[in-house]
Amino acid sequence: MPNGDEVTPGEEGLSAGNAIAIRSAADIVEARQQGRALAARFGFTGSDLTVIATAISELARNVLEYAKTGEIVLSLVQKGSRNGIRIVARDTGPGIADLAKAMQDGYTTGKGLGIGLPGVRRLMDEFEIVSEVNKGTIVTVKKWVL
Amino acid sequence: MRVPILKQRDYLIASIQSALSDEDLLLLRDDLVKQVGKYRSRGTIVDVTVLDVMDSFAVRTLRTIAHMIRLRGAETVIVGIQPEVAFAMVQLGLTLEDVATALDLEEGLAYLDQTLNPNRQHA
Numbered sequence: 591m592p593n594g595d596e597v598t599p600g601e602e603g604l605s606a607g608n609a610i611a612i613r614s615a616a617d618i619v620e621a622r623q624q625g626r627a628l629a630a631r632f633g634f635t636g637s638d639l640t641v642i643a644t645a646i647s648e649l650a651r652n653v654l655e656y657a658k659t660g661e662i663v664l665s666l667v668q669k670g671s672r673n674g675i676r677i678v679a680r681d682t683g684p685g686i687a688d689l690a691k692a693m694q695d696g697y698t699t700g701k702g703l704g705i706g707l708p709g710v711r712r713l714m715d716e717f718e719i720v721s722e723v724n725k726g727t728i729v730t731v732k733k734w735v736l
Numbered sequence: 737m738r739v740p741i742l743k744q745r746d747y748l749i750a751s752i753q754s755a756l757s758d759e760d761l762l763l764l765r766d767d768l769v770k771q772v773g774k775y776r777s778r779g780t781i782v783d784v785t786v787l788d789v790m791d792s793f794a795v796r797t798l799r800t801i802a803h804m805i806r807l808r809g810a811e812t813v814i815v816g817i818q819p820e821v822a823f824a825m826v827q828l829g830l831t832l833e834d835v836a837t838a839l840d841l842e843e844g845l846a847y848l849d850q851t852l853n854p855n856r857q858h859a
Contacts, residue, residue, distance in 0.1 A: 615758035622789055623755065640788060640820035647791035706792070706798065709828035 604676065607665035610650075612681075613658075618650040621662045625677065628664050632673045633735045642675060642733055645713045649679035649729055650704050657683020657726065667732060674715075674734040682726040689721055739764045741771055747848055748772065748780040749841070752787060761797040768801055772808045779848035780805055783841055785816030795830040800836040813837065815844035836856055 608628065610621045625646040626639050634642060648664060653660035660681030667674040686692045693707055707729070711717040714734040737760060742749045748771055750764060768780055782798060784790065790798075802812035813836040817825075825831075836851075838844040 617857060618791075619755050619757050622791075626788070637820035637823045640818075640824050641827065643789045644791055644824040647789055648828070651791065709792075709830075712827050712829075713824065 603668040607610045607663035607664040607676075607678070609661050612650050612653045612660050612679075613660060615654065617656065618647055622663075623652045624645045625662075625664050625675070627664075629675050629733075630668050632675055634675070634733070638733065638735075641713045642677075645710045645731060645733075646677055648706050648710050648730070649677060652729075653679055653681045653683070657681030660726075669734070672734055674732050676730065676732045677714075679729045680726070685722040685723040685725050685727055686719075689719060693719075707709050739767070740805065741767055743771075743775050746776070746778045747845070748775065748777045749783065750780065751783045752785075753782050754786065755789070756787070756794070758793055758797075761794060763770070764800045765797060769804045769808060772810045772855055773783070777810055778852050779811045781841065781848070782812065783816050783844070784814060784821075785799040785818070785840070787816075787821065788818070790817070790821050790825060790830070792828065792830055795825065795832065799832055799835055802832075811836070811848060813844045813847050815840055 608624060610624060611617060612621065622643040626643040629639050629642045650662050659682065660679065663678040663680065665676045667676045693711070707719070710731060714731040714733045718730040719727065721727040737754050737756070739750050739752050739756070739760065742751065748768065750768055772780060773778065782801065798814055805812045814832060815816070815838045817837060836847060838847045
């Protein structure tokens, strides 16, 4: 399992995260509602809140669809005086054999629309994915308050 | 939470009241498709005004609902997509394809009136 717990490098500070277990479709709704509430506390407003909630929804959906279970961890990140939200989607599922392909628009092996990962990357400011076949996948995304 | 479906004239109006899980969305699909036959409705409106997130599953399910209802011989219009939701949908690359949309319930009703009774004049 790749290690997703490494501290964010450089001058970025990271708060302890809120972890939400993803085991059913109801957990997707829970994760995105918690994410929206947290993002509002961190200083996000307007369409950013919707964008963050939508990204969480897609990431949680990926976990459920491909790995059955996993978790979403939400935390506050800070760079200087700037706040951001970090979303980590982690599972110990089958992993992704061809990451480059998974990041192509329209590519899917599941019942999804193939918009999952590339779509999430467009929604967020930073995107990182680590995956190992038969071990699992960790997607880390960040968005910064303008 | 089950979405209430109101019958008004020969239209059905599904008025979403809160965030919906995947199961709720599928239930809405099945309810609407059934009730179109039960009430011999010619048009349906799905009001998504309260939804603050429409992810890939929600969008796909709305599209499926509209396509199934068309196969049943009625029209569907989705109303009330919020500006932020529209923004996120475009960023994600989600589309409703050929499904009709309108600003709000009033515009949705006007759309159905126009589409289903193009020759009738409206006050």
